Structures are given as structure tokens and as C-alpha cells.
Amino acid sequence: MGKVLRDSWLMFKSQFNVSKRNPVWVFIGLFQPICYMLLFAPLLKSLVGVPGFPPGGAYNIFTPGLMVMMAIFGAGFAGFNIIGRLRSGFIERMRVTPVSRIAMIFGSLAVDGLLFMIQIALLLVVGLILGFRPRVGGMALLAVLLFITGMTMACFSYALALLVKDEGGLAASVNLLVLPLVLLSGIMLPLTLAPELLRNIAKFNPFTYAVDASRALVAGDFGADSVVKAFIIIGVLAILTIYWATRSIRQAAM
Amino acid sequence: MRVDTLSQLHTSADATNSGSPHATALIKTKGLVRTFKSRKGTVEAVRGVDLEVREGEIFGFLGPNGAGKTTTMRILTTLMPASGGTATVCGLDLRRDPAKVRRQIGYVSQVGGAEPMETGRENLLLQGRVYGMSAKEARQRATELVTRLDMDDFADRLVKTYSGGQKRRLDVALGIMHHPRLLFLDEPTTGLDPQSRARIWDEVRALHDQGMTIFLTTHYMDEADGLCNRLAIIDHGQIVSQGSPETLKQEIAGDIISLGLDMQSNAVEQATSLMRERPFVREIQPTADGVQLYVSQGETVLPEVMRTLDAQHIAIRSVMLARPTLDDVFLRRTGRSLRESNGNS
Numbered sequence: 001m002g003k004v005l006r007d008s009w010l011m012f013k014s015q016f017n018v019s020k021r022n023p024v025w026v027f028i029g030l031f032q033p034i035c036y037m038l039l040f041a042p043l044l045k046s047l048v049g050v051p052g053f054p055p056g057g058a059y060n061i062f063t064p065g066l067m068v069m070m071a072i073f074g075a076g077f078a079g080f081n082i083i084g085r086l087r088s089g090f091i092e093r094m095r096v097t098p099v100s101r102i103a104m105i106f107g108s109l110a111v112d113g114l115l116f117m118i119q120i121a122l123l124l125v126v127g128l129i130l131g132f133r134p135r136v137g138g139m140a141l142l143a144v145l146l147f148i149t150g151m152t153m154a155c156f157s158y159a160l161a162l163l164v165k166d167e168g169g170l171a172a173s174v175n176l177l178v179l180p181l182v183l184l185s186g187i188m189l190p191l192t193l194a195p196e197l198l199r200n201i202a203k204f205n206p207f208t209y210a211v212d213a214s215r216a217l218v219a220g221d222f223g224a225d226s227v228v229k230a231f232i233i234i235g236v237l238a239i240l241t242i243y244w245a246t247r248s249i250r251q252a253a254m
Numbered sequence: 255m256r257v258d259t260l261s262q263l264h265t266s267a268d269a270t271n272s273g274s275p276h277a278t279a280l281i282k283t284k285g286l287v288r289t290f291k292s293r294k295g296t297v298e299a300v301r302g303v304d305l306e307v308r309e310g311e312i313f314g315f316l317g318p319n320g321a322g323k324t325t326t327m328r329i330l331t332t333l334m335p336a337s338g339g340t341a342t343v344c345g346l347d348l349r350r351d352p353a354k355v356r357r358q359i360g361y362v363s364q365v366g367g368a369e370p371m372e373t374g375r376e377n378l379l380l381q382g383r384v385y386g387m388s389a390k391e392a393r394q395r396a397t398e399l400v401t402r403l404d405m406d407d408f409a410d411r412l413v414k415t416y417s418g419g420q421k422r423r424l425d426v427a428l429g430i431m432h433h434p435r436l437l438f439l440d441e442p443t444t445g446l447d448p449q450s451r452a453r454i455w456d457e458v459r460a461l462h463d464q465g466m467t468i469f470l471t472t473h474y475m476d477e478a479d480g481l482c483n484r485l486a487i488i489d490h491g492q493i494v495s496q497g498s499p500e501t502l503k504q505e506i507a508g509d510i511i512s513l514g515l516d517m518q519s520n521a522v523e524q525a526t527s528l529m530r531e532r533p534f535v536r537e538i539q540p541t542a543d544g545v546q547l548y549v550s551q552g553e554t555v556l557p558e559v560m561r562t563l564d565a566q567h568i569a570i571r572s573v574m575l576a577r578p579t580l581d582d583v584f585l586r587r588t589g590r591s592l593r594e595s596n597g598n599s
Binding site for chain 2: 014020051092097
């Protein structure tokens with residue numbers, strides 16, 4: 001256990017050095033949601049009165065969903081770093097040392113997690129300026145849920161990166177797998193507006209629960225069904241993806 | 255894991271003769287096999303390799319690209335499981351105790367594995383610390399290696415700015431950071447300029463002098479010849495020859511003494527009859543301007559040849575001694591030239 005923590009800290013420092021020397025990725029990661037906030041959210045204002053639109057202001061509906069989207073897409077591309085590390089031979093070199101394999105994953109997760117939370121914080125600030133008014137307690141718990149969701153997606157991305165071993169392949173796979181999940185989860189427009197068929201399909205999408213939970217938490221509804229379900233589902237997925245990523249790095253070869 | 259001190263390495267080197275048959279075998283494989291399944295079918299990269307690398311020696315694995323050298327090395331460094339056969343590294347079973355094996359070995363892959371977006375020193379520190387060194391121990395050792403390998407000028411620059419030779423020196427430093435007993439070098443000088451190659455060779459020899467056992471793969475004959483105590487020649491996943499470079503060359507080809515003689519006289523007949531009975535002469539070939547003698551230990555017998563012919567007053571116009579090369583060895587065993595198999599080695 002001590003070894004895992006120690007090695008995780010060592011791997012974190014290394015990945016942090018690499019990422020801090022390449023800050024452009026953080027800003028690219030921020031550009032997409034800021035764009036949506038400034039250019040799309042205002043359009044939702046006119047929908048507020050429409051039957052089927054959930055209660056709460058446009059920003060209170062849209063911003064939490066957008067934060068979940070950042071967790072999915074932003075963290076979804078976390079695997080790019082891994083491909084770089086694979087290509088340079090770094091991962092192979094580490095595999096011949098006694099370094100803990102799960103620590104290799106945790107080290108990257110810590111960096112991606114840190115960057116991700118900075119992005120969420122910036123998005124929160126922009127949202128607050130535009131009219132987003134979350135309940136404080138709810139926002140804190142949402143931050144936890146977002147962190148776990150982001151880390152799940154990051155691990156998924158690492159495992160996928162170690163499978164396809166190529167940036168183009170990773171970008172294509174993530175887009176292919178993740179776009180339907182995002183569209184079906186109610187991020188863009190609340191699913192209460194969707195036809196019944198899509199709402200039913202969305203029940204099988206883990207991210208639907210995360211999005212519903214995010215809106216509930218922002219409204220201060222801690223005990224909501226969606227919140228409990230989201231934490232359980234995302235929690236289980238987190239464990240599974242960490243396992244998958246660790247297994248993949250154990251055998252990783254360029 | 256405690257860091258071994260150099261004095262411990264010296265002791266183990268004293269206890270064994272470099273590469274003598276009584277030295278401990280640090281690598282022992284029997285019938286090592288590795289097959290890959292791809293869409294096109296099954297590829298047998300390694301087909302039954304029997305290897306022994308003794309403590310204190312520099313052992314070379316020579317063969318053309320695609321022969322199975324790197325695959326064998328990746329199996330021995332625990333990066334990949336064997337499909338069949340057995341192997342022990344540093345006395346530990348590869349299949350059962352890979353984690354223990356990793357603590358004893360150092361590995362420098364063909365690409366090296368340094369993180370380009372960190373400095374050389376940062377890479378060294380990480381390497382030391384994952385082997386259990388404290389921050390202080392790692393810093394001291396890193397400084398020691400930076401000085402030893404002449405990396406002071408660039409150790410604190412990002413690795414991505416390094417030239418090929420600089421990077422290779424860092425790669426070797428990374429491999430020996432934790433004082434391993436056994437060092438694996440995969441194609442250590444491929445793609446380097448002659449100066450950098452010489453530097454790496456010097457470092458390998460220095461490590462050998464300090465008692466480290468080194469297992470390297472190469473497709474360069476001069477590297478195998480000049481650096482290694484013993485070699486195994488591998489082609490298409492199988493070992494075709496094993497032994498010291500000298501033994502391999504003598505066994506196969508023999509040296510050629512080319513004598514230029516006065517063609518007006520009967521010098522050729524005289525020389526031929528004189529040399530025919532000598533035990534070290536395998537074959538005599540008349541040439542356009544003299545005679546060629548195929549001999550063993552050419553450099554030792556040449557003076558005797560000269561003296562014998564001189565004593566009978568046979569005028570020798572010119573003499574040339576040609577040594578066999580490992581390419582001759584490879585050619586004899588596989589029917590192909592190593593040089594041609596590589597394109598231009």
C-alpha cells in the first residue's frame with residue numbers, strides 16, 4: 001500500500017512535469033464548453049416556459065449538464081498522453097522496473113484529475129457570471145460526482161489508448177463511442193423534451209443518471225433517486241475502468 | 255531494495271573469471287519459443303533458443319533484423335511471456351518470479367524510454383526512486399552518472415532537445431542507475447555516429463571491468479567482434495552458432511596468407527611443396543601472382559611461413575594476411591551474408 005502511494009506520487013510528478021510543459025491542452029479543453037456556455041445557453045432562455053422543460057433557470061439546467069460533458073469528452077481524450085508515453089518507450093521502460101502498475105494509472109489520473117477540476121472551476125466561474133445559481137452543498141457533492149465521472153472516462157481513455165496505440169485511432173474511437181452517449185444523456189437538451197423511445201434508450205446510458213443527478217444536486221436535492229443511482233453506477237464503472245486500465249498497462253507494448 | 259555498492263560488484267567479479275565455464279550462469283534458457291498470432295497467421299519469432307550467459311561477461315546476440323533478437327530480449331526482461339521453453343535470469347525462474355527478476359536487471363531498449371518532456375536528470379531521479387532509492391541517494395547517483403557519462407552540459411535540458419548520441423548516453427545511465435547485476439542492451443549503437451558509438455563502447459567496457467554482466471543484441475559485426483566475450487548468432491529465430499568471436503571465426507573460415515612470388519622462377523611449386531606438409535595449412539591455392547595459403551592462426555604462423563620460404567631463398571615480393579570476418583561465419587552457417595540481410599550494416 002505504501003509502495004502504491006509512493007510510486008503514484010513519483011508517477012504523478014513525472015506526468016505533471018510533462019503536462020505543465022504543454023499547457024495548451026488545458027485551454028483547448030476549456031474552449032469547447034465556454035463556447036457552448038456563451039453561444040448556446042442563451043438560446044435555452046426562450047424554452048424556459050415550454051411544457052416539458054424542467055424547472056430552474058436555463059443556466060441551472062444547462063451548466064451542470066455541460067460539466068458532465070466536460071467530464072466525458074475532456075477526460076475522454078486523456079489517453080493522448082498515454083500514447084505519447086507509449087511511443088517514447090517510457091511505459092516499456094517503467095514496466096521493467098519494480099514500479100507499481102496501478103500507480104502508473106493513479107499518477108496519470110492525479111494529473112488529469114487536477115486539470116479537470118481546474119476546468120470545472122473555470123466553467124463554474126463563467127457560469128456564475130452568466131446567471132448560474134447552484135446550491136453550495138449541492139455543487140460540492142456535484143464536484144465529487146464529476147471527479148469520479150471524469151476519472152472513469154480517463155481510465156477508459158487510457159485503456160482504449162493502449163489498445164489502439166495511435167492518436168488518430170483514439171480520437172476516432174472516443175468520438176464514435178462517446179457522442180451517442182452524450183447526445184442520449186440529456187446534456188444538450190433536457191430529456192423531458194425527448195420522445196418516449198429515446199427516453200427509454202437513455203435509461204441504459206450511465207451518463208443519463210450523472211446528468212440527472214447533476215441537475216438535482218444543483219437544485220439542492222441531495223436525496224433524489226437520480227443522485228443515489230448516479231453515485232452507484234458511476235462508482236462501479238470507476239472500479240471497472242481502473243481495473244481495465246491497470247491490466248492494459250501491465251501488458252502494454254508499442 | 256538496498257542499492258548495491260560498487261565494492262560488492264567488484265567482489266562478485268573477482269570470484270568468477272569473466273565468462274569462464276565455472277562462472278555462474280546469469281541467464282539460462284532452454285528451448286525458448288515465442289509465437290505471435292496475426293491476421294496473416296502464426297509467426298514464430300523465436301524457435302527453441304538455448305542460451306547461457308555467464309556472470310561477468312559481455313555476451314552478444316548477433317543477427318539480421320527480424321531474426322528474433324529483440325523478442326528474446328523482451329522475454330528475458332519480463333516484458334513479454336514466452337510461448338514455450340524455460341528461462342532463468344539471475345537464478346530466478348522467469349515465469350514464476352518476474353518481479354524479483356526486475357530488481358536485478360537493467361534494460362536499455364532500442365528507443366531508450368526516456369521521457370522527452372522531462373530533463374535527463376528528472377528522468378534519472380524517477381528511475382532511481384522507483385527502485386527504492388531515497389531522494390538523496392537518487393540525486394547523488396544521478397550526479398555521479400551525469401559526470402561519468404559527460405552529460406553535464408545537457409543533463410538539465412529537456413530530453414527532446416538531445417542528439418542521438420546524447421540520448422543514448424542517458425539511456426545507458428537510466429539502465430545502470432540502480433547498479434544492476436545484469437544489463438540488457440538492445441541495439442545500443444544503432445543509428446549513432448561513429449564518435450557516439452565509440453563512447454558507448456567505452457562505457458560498456460568500463461561497466462564490464464567493474465564486474466557487470468552485459469547481454470547485448472546487435473546487427474553490427476564490428477560491435478559483436480570488438481565488444482563481446484562470447485556470441486550467439488541468431489537467424490530466423492534459431493541460434494546457428496555460439497562461441498567467442500575468435501572461435502567462431504577460426505572454426506569456420508581460417509585466415510588467408512596471400513604471397514606475391516616471382517612468377518618467372520618455379521617459386522610457386524617450391525612454396526607449395528614446402529607448405530603442403532605444414533599442419534597449420536588447410537589448403538593451398540595458386541594465384542595469378544603467387545599463392546594463397548588457407549591457415550589457422552594466421553598472425554602466429556605468418557612469421558614461420560616467411561622464415562621457411564626465406565631459408566630456401568624463395569623471393570617473396572609481397573605478403574597479405576586476411577582475417578575472416580563474422581560475415582564469413584554467418585555466410586557459412588546460413589548461406590546468406592549478414593551485410594546483405596541488413597541492407598547495409
